[in-house]
Structure formats: structure tokens, C-alpha cells
Amino acid sequence: MISPEELTANVLASHEEVPDPRLRVIIRSLITHLHAFATEVVLTQDEWAAGIAFLTAVGHMTDDRRNEFILLSDTLGLSMLVDLVDHYSDAGETESTVLGPFWVADAPWRENGAVIARPEDGDPLHLTGRVLTTGGEPIAEAIVDVWQASAKGLYDVQDPEQTPGNLRGRFRTGADGGFDCWTVRPVPYPVPTDGPVGKMVAALGRHPWRAAHIHFRVSADGYQALTTHLFDAESEYLDSDVVFGVKEMLIRSIRRVEGVVPEELASKRFEYFEMSGDFILA
Amino acid sequence: MISPEELTANVLASHEEVPDPRLRVIIRSLITHLHAFATEVVLTQDEWAAGIAFLTAVGHMTDDRRNEFILLSDTLGLSMLVDLVDHYSDAGETESTVLGPFWVADAPWRENGAVIARPEDGDPLHLTGRVLTTGGEPIAEAIVDVWQASAKGLYDVQDPEQTPGNLRGRFRTGADGGFDCWTVRPVPYPVPTDGPVGKMVAALGRHPWRAAHIHFRVSADGYQALTTHLFDAESEYLDSDVVFGVKEMLIRSIRRVEGVVPEELASKRFEYFEMSGDFILA
Structure with a gap:
């Protein structure tokens, strides 16, 4: 069985040729950190299914007048960090x-x-x-x-x-x-x-x-x-x-x-x- | 000005008392890695706004018959990693x-x-x-x-x-x-x-x-x-x-x-x- 680290390395290797250099930096860092998160907490498939269901609900709550993803970003401190x-x-x-x-x-x-x-x-x-x-x-x-x-x-x-x-x-x-x-x-x-x-x-x-x-x-x-x-x-x-x-x-x-x-x-x-x-x- | 690391530490400190111990582990790891991503790439507000717009579009494409978030997870290698x-x-x-x-x-x-x-x-x-x-x-x-x-x-x-x-x-x-x-x-x-x-x-x-x-x-x-x-x-x-x-x-x-x-x-x-x-x- 390959290790989680090997799988992450394989996914990163598929993103070495991203044409836009800034997008390449962003996607490789995002993959690295999302994979590190799932590996570190040993995320289960049921937990990840719950995560997918949560993101879907956030998307469905978002319209022209209310952006639930911004609220999510705000409440996780991510908006302030990016600022x-x-x-x-x-x-x-x-x-x-x-x-x-x-x-x-x-x-x-x-x-x-x-x-x-x-x-x-x-x-x-x-x-x-x-x-x-x-x-x-x-x-x-x-x-x-x-x-x-x-x-x-x-x-x-x-x-x-x-x-x-x-x-x-x-x-x-x-x-x-x-x-x-x-x-x-x-x-x-x-x-x-x-x-x-x-x-x-x-x-x-x-x-x-x-x-x-x-x-x-x-x-x-x-x-x-x-x-x-x-x-x-x-x-x-x-x-x-x-x-x-x-x-x-x-x-x-x-x-x-x-x-x-x-x-x-x-x-x-x-x-x-x-x-x-x-x-x-x- | 506080540093990005101090801000992340403040946000983590607000999640020390999460009642469910498993949720506490998951949310603290997720915050750590999402913040590390944004800090590492020096994510701009315009880029994060584009990210929010992308997630919103993924949510709006998702319905009972098609789950675009699962496809996103699959194409980033995250589904295989969780598996x-x-x-x-x-x-x-x-x-x-x-x-x-x-x-x-x-x-x-x-x-x-x-x-x-x-x-x-x-x-x-x-x-x-x-x-x-x-x-x-x-x-x-x-x-x-x-x-x-x-x-x-x-x-x-x-x-x-x-x-x-x-x-x-x-x-x-x-x-x-x-x-x-x-x-x-x-x-x-x-x-x-x-x-x-x-x-x-x-x-x-x-x-x-x-x-x-x-x-x-x-x-x-x-x-x-x-x-x-x-x-x-x-x-x-x-x-x-x-x-x-x-x-x-x-x-x-x-x-x-x-x-x-x-x-x-x-x-x-x-x-x-x-x-x-x-x-x-x-």
C-alpha cells in the first residue's frame, strides 16, 4: 500500500506544469495543506462526506444577497488573515x-x-x-x-x-x-x-x-x-x-x-x- | 501590526473549548492548515474573492443528481487520500x-x-x-x-x-x-x-x-x-x-x-x- 505522503507527492507531481505560475504556486500549496490536514487527523470517509454535505449546504444558502461562504471564511479567521x-x-x-x-x-x-x-x-x-x-x-x-x-x-x-x-x-x-x-x-x-x-x-x-x-x-x-x-x-x-x-x-x-x-x-x-x-x- | 502567526494563534485559542473532542481536533487542524496555506502564498484579497466565487459556483452546480464538491475533492486527490x-x-x-x-x-x-x-x-x-x-x-x-x-x-x-x-x-x-x-x-x-x-x-x-x-x-x-x-x-x-x-x-x-x-x-x-x-x- 502506498503511504499518504506518497499519494500527496503523486498529486503534487501532476501539478508541476500548471501554465499560470501564480496558479501553480497556489494550487500546490493548497493541495499540500489540505492533504496534510486529512492525513494529520486521519479523516474518515464518513467525516469527509459530512464535510461535503456542509459545503453543499453553504453553497445552497449563498445567493446575490447573502454569501454564506464569506461568512464561513470570516468565522474561521481566514478573511482577517488574508486581509x-x-x-x-x-x-x-x-x-x-x-x-x-x-x-x-x-x-x-x-x-x-x-x-x-x-x-x-x-x-x-x-x-x-x-x-x-x-x-x-x-x-x-x-x-x-x-x-x-x-x-x-x-x-x-x-x-x-x-x-x-x-x-x-x-x-x-x-x-x-x-x-x-x-x-x-x-x-x-x-x-x-x-x-x-x-x-x-x-x-x-x-x-x-x-x-x-x-x-x-x-x-x-x-x-x-x-x-x-x-x-x-x-x-x-x-x-x-x-x-x-x-x-x-x-x-x-x-x-x-x-x-x-x-x-x-x-x-x-x-x-x-x-x-x-x-x-x-x- | 500583529503577525499572521499571532492571528492564527488567536483563532486557534478560540477553539480550545469545542465541546465535541473529535470536532475540536478536526477544526483546529483545518484552521492551522488553511491559515498556513494563505500565509505561505501571501493570498491576496482578490484571489480569495475569486476562491469564494469558485466555491459558490461549485455549490450552485451541486444538486441531488450531481455533486460538484465530490468532483472537486476527487480531482484534488483528496478523496483518494481520505480513502x-x-x-x-x-x-x-x-x-x-x-x-x-x-x-x-x-x-x-x-x-x-x-x-x-x-x-x-x-x-x-x-x-x-x-x-x-x-x-x-x-x-x-x-x-x-x-x-x-x-x-x-x-x-x-x-x-x-x-x-x-x-x-x-x-x-x-x-x-x-x-x-x-x-x-x-x-x-x-x-x-x-x-x-x-x-x-x-x-x-x-x-x-x-x-x-x-x-x-x-x-x-x-x-x-x-x-x-x-x-x-x-x-x-x-x-x-x-x-x-x-x-x-x-x-x-x-x-x-x-x-x-x-x-x-x-x-x-x-x-x-x-x-x-x-x-x-x-x-
Whole structure:
């Protein structure tokens, strides 16, 4: 009987002539590691059949509006890992994190200081920040694309009770690199648990929650675009975010402030939260 | 910035408390190897997005009648590897190979010597064999389940022109452990090339052909069941079978014989091929 190592070597030998050199590197590494996995755990045929059935269910749950494979990649930490190896740098720029499934390409353009939330979306939050170079110089005319979920844990694209564009917007920085808007304090929410990946997360003994965060895509001519989050330092799940998206430098303290809140956002007009985040672009 | 290795360690740390101990071993090994793959090749986000799109397409091609994920596993050598690690033994039994997607549970029972093919299915072949213990003793009343493709490369379940049960049957061995039937000489055929896995195989610069083979499942009370093939020693693709199913000890010479062929199988009734295979059960 040939050994598992010999079989793997035979399969690799069949992939020495892959025409595209990058594809050759990728497929040979993938075969090496998938085979090492099956050999190491002595995977049984029944277990692999269960794996095939799981992947099939993930495929069948995936459509134009929901990608269960991205959720699988996210919950295994693979999306964050690819984000990390694809952007690895020590130039001092702000760290990135996953895009997630709720970004939209055509978020409304907003003026700085605009209100992007409704009173029922949560506690008022004044969000301020600057876009800077790695040398600390302000970047004017940078685009800051912001999006987040409501107090119910839903994005506008998931929630028929929200107007499209609610809790999202694109801002341009001023001469000092600054932007600001009025929104709500983010809350933790669970990733979808009604599909095969939700069942997997439960079987793994893990919870399905993401730590409270606001999403950002920051771009400016001549700089590398940045996709990231800011996290609420007081949020639950910072140590156990289900998609492993939290990075130390992206956690921000939220301050309680006494002052005037725009009327369309708040019933209590004289108290709000404030969160600041500078973004450094390479 | 944390390193890829630190991120992988964090993800593994989140899987130390998986309740089912076997699932814990499997998921931790899978995460380790998937992360090592992405880190080693410095997978880009665009490449991983292409990977997600590929897996989605594989899922969408999969239904009750066709499992593109099994084909993916087969073409990456993973099915054969799992077969190998799940059955690794040096007890001297006949080696196994993949079941494939065309086995059916309720193949017709046949008498030894039965004809299971039509004249248009190929060149007449008298298939004989015995089922033996590892000590060489015959096993009577063993079940030998046989199935194969026609000269067109199609199994009955794929081909509306074949009657269900054509080119398949279940036989019982006699007191000498023997069985025999009249069928046709197998020919190479390609795996399905109209789906994403077919496109992948083409992009890898590989052909989609399987070496000519007949499938067997052999079982007897008190013995481990065996799923295997016998391959025609003169077939093309023995060295490059697309699913890596060929094993040296499963290759059989086919002899040309002068003699009488059952009338319902042949127009040329006085020449046929003969293939013999003994199966040793542990």
C-alpha cells in the first residue's frame, strides 16, 4: 500500500506544469495543506462526506444577497488573515479589518456635521476624526465612507423599516483633514445564525456576536485606500469577536458629553456620546 | 501590526473549548492548515474573492443528481487520500479506491454467468474472479457488486438510452469463492467538464480523463467491505487518472480469447476478452 505522503507527492507531481505560475504556486500549496490536514487527523470517509454535505449546504444558502461562504471564511479567521497578509506593512498606517457584507458602492454624499441616523437607531453619538499621512500631515479632500448597524443590529440593506442610506454616508475631509457626523452609538450584533455556518459556530461552542463597531473606507488620491472599523472600548465581545476583526489600535473610548444634539436625532437633547478616530493612510 | 502567526494563534485559542473532542481536533487542524496555506502564498484579497466565487459556483452546480464538491475533492486527490488514511492496513487485503458518484444501492441481483451488457456497449468481456481471505481461503456467499460505463463513457444513470441496471449487477460467490459475468471491455471517459471543476482542471493544464476501469464493492459477513476498481492494463491515462484512483495492484491484463460469446451480447460470437480479478478481504 502506498503511504499518504506518497499519494500527496503523486498529486503534487501532476501539478508541476500548471501554465499560470501564480496558479501553480497556489494550487500546490493548497493541495499540500489540505492533504496534510486529512492525513494529520486521519479523516474518515464518513467525516469527509459530512464535510461535503456542509459545503453543499453553504453553497445552497449563498445567493446575490447573502454569501454564506464569506461568512464561513470570516468565522474561521481566514478573511482577517488574508486581509493581514495582503496588507502587511510597518509604515505606521491605520490597520485594516474586514469589509463585511454590508458595504454599498453608492452611499449618499453628506456634508460634514450631517445627521445620518434616526432617534430610534440608538443613543446619539458625535463621530469626529481626521485623515492624516504617516508623517502626521492632514489630508484634505479624502473620502470617508461610513456605515453601521442600528440598535436592532441591522443595516439599512437588511431592514425594511430603514430608508436606504440610513446609517451610512460619504464625507469629504476639510483643509485640516477633519470630518464629522451625528450618528448613534454602535451595539454588538450576531452574524446570521439561520444557515449552516451559524450551526457550525454553535457546534464549535462559540457565540455568534460581533463587538460593537462602525465601518470605514477611507481613500485619497495618492494614498492606499483603507478598509477598517472603529470599536467601542466598552463593548462586549472585544476579546471574542466572531470574525476576529478586533485590533487593539482600532478600539476607541467613547466619552459622555453634555451639550446640544441636533433636534432630528434626539429626544434628550443635552447629552450625547463622542467618539474620535484619526485614520493614517500610507 | 500583529503577525499572521499571532492571528492564527488567536483563532486557534478560540477553539480550545469545542465541546465535541473529535470536532475540536478536526477544526483546529483545518484552521492551522488553511491559515498556513494563505500565509505561505501571501493570498491576496482578490484571489480569495475569486476562491469564494469558485466555491459558490461549485455549490450552485451541486444538486441531488450531481455533486460538484465530490468532483472537486476527487480531482484534488483528496478523496483518494481520505480513502487511504481511513483504510490504511498491511494485512494483505486488496486495496480500495474511490466509490465515485455512480454506484446505486439497489443494483439487480444476477446469477453467475449472466450477461449485464448490450452489444452496443462495447467489446465482449468475460469477467471472472474469486473472493478470498487474506490466508487464501475462498469466501462463499460473498456479494460482488459490479458497475461500469458503456463504450460511450456513460453509466446507466446518466444515459437515457440505457435501461436502469444495464452494466451493473450484484452476484453471490459460489463454494469456491468464484463469480463471473459477461460484460464489455471498459474504456476511458472524461469526468464532467461543463462545470467549475472542469474549468479548474483545464486551467491547471490537466486532462479530464479516467483510465478504463470496472467498479466493485465486495462484502461478506465477518469481513471488511471493499470498494475498489480493476483497471485495464492497456488503458490510456493509467499514469494520469484525473482522480488519482489507479493503484498498481488493481491493474489487470486483459486476454484475447477464441470461444463462444453469449448470443445476446455479441455479433462476432467467437472472440472475446477475458479479465480476472481476485479480491482479498480482511
